[in-house]
Each structure stands twice: as structure tokens, then as C-alpha cells.
Amino acid sequence: MTAITNHMPTAELQALDAAxxxxxxxxxxxxxxxxxxxxxRAKGVYLTDSExxxxxxxxxxxxxxxxxxxxxxxxxxxxxxxxxxxxxxxxFQTTHVPxxxxxxxxxxxxxxxxxxxxxxxxxxxxxxTNLRMVRTYWAAKGKPTKSIVISRINAYxxxxxxxxxxxxxxxxxxxxxxxxxxxxxxxxxxxxxxxGDMTPEEFGLxxxxxLEEAILDLGEDxxxxxxxxxxxxxxxVIVPPATYWPEIQRICDKYEILLIADEVICGFGRTGNWFGxxxxxxxxxxxxxxxxxxxGYQPIGGSVVTDEFAAVMDEVEFNHGxxxxxxxxxxxxxxxxxxxxxxxxxxxxxRDVTGPYLAEKWHTLGDHPxxxxxxxxxxxxxxxxxxxKNSRAKFASAxxxxxxxxxxxxxxxxxxxxxxxxxxxxxxxxxxxxDEIDVLISRVRTALDETYAQVxxxxxxxxxx
Ligand SMILES: *Cc1c(COP(=O)(O)O)cnc(C)c1O
Numbered sequence: 001m002t003a004i005t006n007h008m009p010t011a012e013l014q015a016l017d018a019a020x021x022x023x024x025x026x027x028x029x030x031x032x033x034x035x036x037x038x039x040x041r042a043k044g045v046y047l048t049d050s051e052x053x054x055x056x057x058x059x060x061x062x063x064x065x066x067x068x069x070x071x072x073x074x075x076x077x078x079x080x081x082x083x084x085x086x087x088x089x090x091x092f093q094t095t096h097v098p099x100x101x102x103x104x105x106x107x108x109x110x111x112x113x114x115x116x117x118x119x120x121x122x123x124x125x126x127x128x129t130n131l132r133m134v135r136t137y138w139a140a141k142g143k144p145t146k147s148i149v150i151s152r153i154n155a156y157x158x159x160x161x162x163x164x165x166x167x168x169x170x171x172x173x174x175x176x177x178x179x180x181x182x183x184x185x186x187x188x189x190x191x192x193x194x195x196g197d198m199t200p201e202e203f204g205l206x207x208x209x210x211l212e213e214a215i216l217d218l219g220e221d222x223x224x225x226x227x228x229x230x231x232x233x234x235x236x237v238i239v240p241p242a243t244y245w246p247e248i249q250r251i252c253d254k255y256e257i258l259l260i261a262d263e264v265i266c267g268f269g270r271t272g273n274w275f276g277x278x279x280x281x282x283x284x285x286x287x288x289x290x291x292x293x294x295x296g297y298q299p300i301g302g303s304v305v306t307d308e309f310a311a312v313m314d315e316v317e318f319n320h321g322x323x324x325x326x327x328x329x330x331x332x333x334x335x336x337x338x339x340x341x342x343x344x345x346x347x348x349x350x351r352d353v354t355g356p357y358l359a360e361k362w363h364t365l366g367d368h369p370x371x372x373x374x375x376x377x378x379x380x381x382x383x384x385x386x387x388x389k390n391s392r393a394k395f396a397s398a399x400x401x402x403x404x405x406x407x408x409x410x411x412x413x414x415x416x417x418x419x420x421x422x423x424x425x426x427x428x429x430x431x432x433x434x435d436e437i438d439v440l441i442s443r444v445r446t447a448l449d450e451t452y453a454q455v456x457x458x459x460x461x462x463x464x465x
Contacts, residue, residue, distance in 0.1 A: 066341070068430075068431040078333050106304055126303050134225040149223075151226070154169065155228060157262055188238065201243045237420075269341060358381070365445065370452045386422070395422060397460050
């Protein structure tokens, strides 16, 4: 196979991009001045740009290319399906082979009796489905007042109006009239940033109890569901204290509140099990899935629900669906992705071999003068940058100033590592090998050293008062 290397000079591509392409989550004017880096191809865990530089992708695209880049089998599955049946819907008493096979496969992989999937084209759509579905479920059970969904500040559940409202990203809510009514946000279990003098265990319980307080405040008869990522991803890879999830589960059980685990990042091996709910010991009524489901090779997501939940919804004509719900090509590619993940034992490898090795190396970064917290589960990890690790201090500079500098130094050292404020996060392809882990860690360290030097030079290595 020959790679597509013929393209316009980088500057021309960048100028056309700036002229006509609106980038998501970007200041497009600033980006236009710099010029976006043009990614032309990828293989394994490495991206190549239009200048021929290779970059280690520590983010697996956007937390999604779990299987790594350049798997011909997935391209072939797509081509086969496009020739056979490129599109058909499942709205009007029809179905097709890929969606049947994928739904059955997900039922097999999902824990407990999560056996039924409603498909979408991504995580945002799936969470919109969830919002409508939990309300419809309670109405069907004769409890139409149960309509409030409780979520968390700094959660990420997508970017559509419904899913961004479910999310707790303040800067998203500021634009476009969100959150919509009947979504209630409680605080996140981010001990490093917000734990004060409490131990992590005490803090985990305190934050879980906010759910109980909210239910009692709002009224049990008005709350439909609680939604959360098992481990917050876009919020900064925040691993909750061990006391948090068991208490959340107890509260949801006690008050009969549906538990929605947003597994869009945690699902499909990211945490060293097929689902984050298994790693964190959660028993959700609904799981949101997307991203790793197809390793990002095709846009597909869904809502996986339990037998009990499905039995109630089965009696309702649910007036909801997307043109691309269960798209045959996306389903065929997802199926092939899951086949490879199983056959190559990729989840086991993360749990037993590469995950523990990465964790050991990741924690060594804690000796860096600017690194406080190091957190990692499976292959999602974060570092809290701090001017004083003993007091867990924030920098005096505007939040994200130092994080952005570090991200830039990573980029300059051909490593993609993102910053969320002053936290650095990685979520590499799950096929990252031992050798590649060594490369990743060494680039992270170089980037940290360079950032530290810059931060000190700029007089920014000082705590907020
Ligand atoms: C990315 C993400 C979503 C949104 O998925 P899209 O496919 O971008 O719509 C939802 N929830 C979580 C936890 C995510 O990380």
C-alpha cells in the first residue's frame, strides 16, 4: 500500500485551512496566524505531518484510536460493507446484519445484564438519547415528575445542547444558553484541587454525599438519573478517591436513581478492563459508549441499557432516532475493531503488561520539581503541575498558562500531550509497546524540563496567594 504523500506545500494547506475551515474548540483567528499543523498520515502510535515529522500520539487522536493507526483490516471491513450495503436505516421495521452482530457483540462484552444498545453517531448524540430515554422511562413507569438529571461540575458529556448541558464545563455553558432546565450539577471528586485538609478518603465520601443532599433537596420524586464518567477524562483525568464510587452506588440504589456511566473514554480497554465500570466497581443502568468502540475509524456511539430498563422502554414507541443510528459501515468497522481487540488480547495486555509498566514510569515523573500529583489507571493518566507540591498550590498565573506552555514544549518535542488547565493528560493508543512507553516518558520529561526552565525564566514559578 502506498501512502498519500502528494499534497500542496504546507503553507498553502494552512492558508486554505484558515480561509475555509472552522476548527472546533479553537480561537480560529489566533490559529490562522500560527497555522495549524497538517497531519497527513499515521501508523501504529505515530502521526506524520506535512513536513515529514513523526509525532508520538499520546492522546490516541481524541481518546479514541485504541487499536492504533493503520489497521488495514478496518479499512477492508469498511470497503466490504460499502459494496454490500453502504447505508440502510432501522427505523421502519427493517434491520441489517452489521447492526445485529454489533449489538450482540456489545451485549457479550458489557458487564451484568447490559444487553441492549440504542445506536448514535457519537457520544454527544448518545447522551442526548440518554436524557430523553431516562425521562421517557420514568414516565412509562407512571412517574413523569422524575425528570431531573444530576451531573457534576467539570464533567464532559459532549458538545450538543443536551449533552453539554449534562456536562459541567462552565466555559461551554457560557455560550449558547446552557444548561437547559432540569439538569443539576454537584461538585467533582477532584481531591488534588479541591480536597483542602481532608484525606482523599474523607473527601471522596463528602463529594459522594453531595449527591444524596441534592436528591433530598430536589425531591426523590423529581430526580431521574445521575450521570458520570467513571474517571473524568476531558476534565483532566481525575481518578476519584476509592471511597467515592461505592458511596455513589449506594445512594443511587437507595433512592432508585438511574445510574448512567459515561464510558465514552473509559470503555473498550482504556482502564485495563473492557469497561471503566468494571474497574471502578460500578453497576450502571445505562452506559454511554463511543470513541474506542470503533477506535475512531468510523463515527459511532450508543447507549447500552439493562434488561430491566429495556423491558420498560420496549412498551413505548420512543419518538427518537438518528439517520445514522446503527450505520452499517460504522457498525462493520466497530465489529472488526472489537474482533481484533479480542483476538490480540489488547485489553489483557493493558491490564497485565503495558499498563503496569506505564504506571511505574509515570509515577517516576512525580520527582520532577514541577509535578505534584501523578495519576494513572490503565492507559489514561495525568500530572498536576504545581509550584509547591507539599501544599498542592496552584500557580499565581491565570489557570492553564503553565499547562499551555508545557503542551507547547511537548508539541515541539514531537509528543502529543494535552493540558487541561495546569494538568497534563495522556490517553495513548492501547497498543503502545514497552519501547514506545520509554519514548513517551523520555519526551514527557524533556518537555517538563524545558517548561520548568521557561516558567522560572518568566518568573511564573510561584504559588497563588
Ligand atoms: C468525547 C466524549 C463525549 C462526546 O462524544 P462525541 O463523539 O464527541 O460526541 C461524551 N462523553 C465523554 C466522556 C467523552 O469523552
